[in-house]
Amino acid sequence: MQTIDHRRIAKNTILLYFRMGLIALVGLWTSRIVLNCLGVVDFGLYNVLGGIVVAFSFMSGALSASCNRYYSVELGKRDYTALKEVFKANVLIFLLFALIIFILCESLGLWLIDAKLVIPQQRIAASRWVYQFSVITFIFSLMAIPYKSLIMAKEKLKVYAYSSIIEAFLKLSIVFLLNKAPFDTLVFYSLLNMLISLGTNLFYILYCKRFYAECRYDGRPSRKICIEILRFNGWGVIGSLATATRNQGVNILLNMFYGPAVNAARGLANQIYSTIYQFVQNYALAFAPQIVKSYSAGQKNECNALMLHCSTLAFLMLSAVAFPIIFEMPEVMHLWLVNVPEHAIAFARIMMATALVDALYPPLFHGIQATGQVKWLNILCGGCQILVVLIAYCLMKWGRISSEMxxxxxxxxxxxxxxxxxILAHKYLLLSIKDYFKKVLLPVISATFLYSASLLALSLLLDSGIARLLISFAISIFISATFVLISKKTRYDRA
Known part of the structure; x- marks a missing residue:
């Protein structure tokens, strides 16, 4: 019988938090230096050009999720022969997908750069080089996903953590070379980032081939399994397309209507969002395999209990950091950056509020995905995201709304x-909405009220500064710890 290994979840979470802490510090410091070296316009161009490539890769999210899902299902069944067949099928599918992305990037992507984006005339040549480096980086990253996903499914997160830390420090090291760039600084920075990314992904491939027998590619992949995975991904493509449309479509719209300076502000706000949201992503890496494995082993009650538990903890862990940053965003931005671009503070505050809502998403997503019933999940949630971009475009086109809206x-x-x-978790997993309200939403609403009231009172009592920022973190950590300790599920797990 497959048992939920809470100790392994805790161990992997701590390891990934250690990774996240180092990478967050390195990443924020790197962004500060890069912004100063490149300038606001080039920094904005770097973000929007890379975003075009990601926008064309809308299927990668669905394919990556299916890798994790199918690997975890076979590991839960302990069927290693089937696992090998799934791996071979995934390698072939990602190879074909990489070819499709390359064609899209070299046709529609180049047209978008030439015809739609706002790029200063003197930076067009450099922008083309940056774009091509981004394409190469992304293609090789795609090819490494079947290998990286297997490492995740086997919960060998130490390998992932250490390689990510090394990659972050390598990216930090290259920023000190920017002042001595032998040619255009933006192009030089993009080239070095590409080389580091290629090296990291090559490591994942070689590691899996060395230590996992499933990764030794012998024989043709099963046509039946390929079709099954593609059929499963058919609906996932909608969700991935929607995510790419929301994230990168908004970035492109901001460039078209407001220019690259606003892209720079959005890029910096997104850096904070991405860094802080890693609290949830790292926790998800630790609990997702356990959710899928428990469901595939027929333990549906344990699967639902784990989803409720992880939803609450994910929100509380993120809140301990997110609420102080929301309330003290001007101080955080000025400590981080020498010159804070216009709109960056407002963008970051709204994105952090969105992160708090998104913190509740991974446990339910992985639970629903374990059932294989992903059709309406992707249609409805994906439709919401695409609708947001369409509404934003119409309002920008006709009403010239503020970029913050x-x-x-x-x-x-x-x-x-x-x-x-x-609603879908209730339908497919028989998850009790009453239990979800009692064990997730009630603690979330109560904690949100306490965070907001406490930090608002603090802002009225103390002037802005480092002291108030540190006290804000202390208050939020205390509130989060209190809610974790009084959680009945947490006490049960610790018993």
Whole structure:
């Protein structure tokens, strides 16, 4: 019988938090230096050009999720022969997908750069080089996903953590070379980032081939398994397309209507969002295999209990950091950056609020995905995200709304999507909505009130500064710890 290994979840979570802490510090410091070296316009161009490549890769999210799902299912069944067949099928599928992405990037992507984006005339040549480096980087990253996903499914997260830390420090080291760039600084920076990414992904491939027998590619992949995976991914493509449309479509719209300076502000806000949201992503890496394995082993009650438990903890862990940053965003930005671009503070605050809603998403997503019933999950949630971008475009085109309102629309879309996931989890997993309200939403609402009231009172009592920032973190950590300790599920797990 497959048992839920809470000790392994805790161990992997701690390891990934150690990784996240180092990478977050290195990443934020790197962004500060890169912004100063490249300038606001080049920094904005780097973000939007890379975003075009990601926008064309809308299927990668679905394919990556299916890798994790199918690997975890076979590991839960302990069927290693089937696992090998799934691996071979995934390698072939990702190879074909990489070819499709390459064709799209070299046709529609180049047209978008030439015809739609706002790029200063003197930076067009450099932008083309940056774009091509981004394409190469992404293609090789795609080819490494079947290998990286297997490492995740086997919960060998130490390998992932250490390689990510090394990659982060390598990226930090290259920023000190920017002042001595032998040619255009933006092009030089993009080239070095590409080489580091290629090296990291090559490591994942070689590691899996060395230590996992399933990764030794012998014989043709099963046509039946390939079709099954593609059929499963058919609906996932909608969700992935929606995510790419929301994230990168908004970035492109901001460039078209407001220019690269606003892209720079969005890029910095997204850096904070991505760094802080790693609290949830790292926790998800630790619990996702356990959710899928427990469901595939027929332990549906344990699967539902784990989803409820992980939803609450994910929100509380993120809140301990997110709420102080929301309230003290001006101080955080000025400590981080020498010159804070206009709109960056407002963008970051709204994106952090969205992150708090998104914190509740991974446990339900992995639970529903374990059932294989992903059709309506992707249609409804994906539809919400695409609708947000369409509404934003219409309002920009006709009403010239403020750029901040675009991010408010994204927040609303995330909120509605979470309601949809709760309903679908009830339908497919028989998850009790009453239990979800009692064990997840009630603690979340109560904690949100306490965070907000406490930090608002603090802002009225103390002037802005480092002291108030540190006290804000202390208060939020205390509130999160209190809610964790009084959680009945947490006490049960610790018993």
């Amino acid at each position: 675009v991010f408010v629309l994204i927040f609303c879309g995330a909120f509605i999507s979470q309601i949809i996931r709760i």
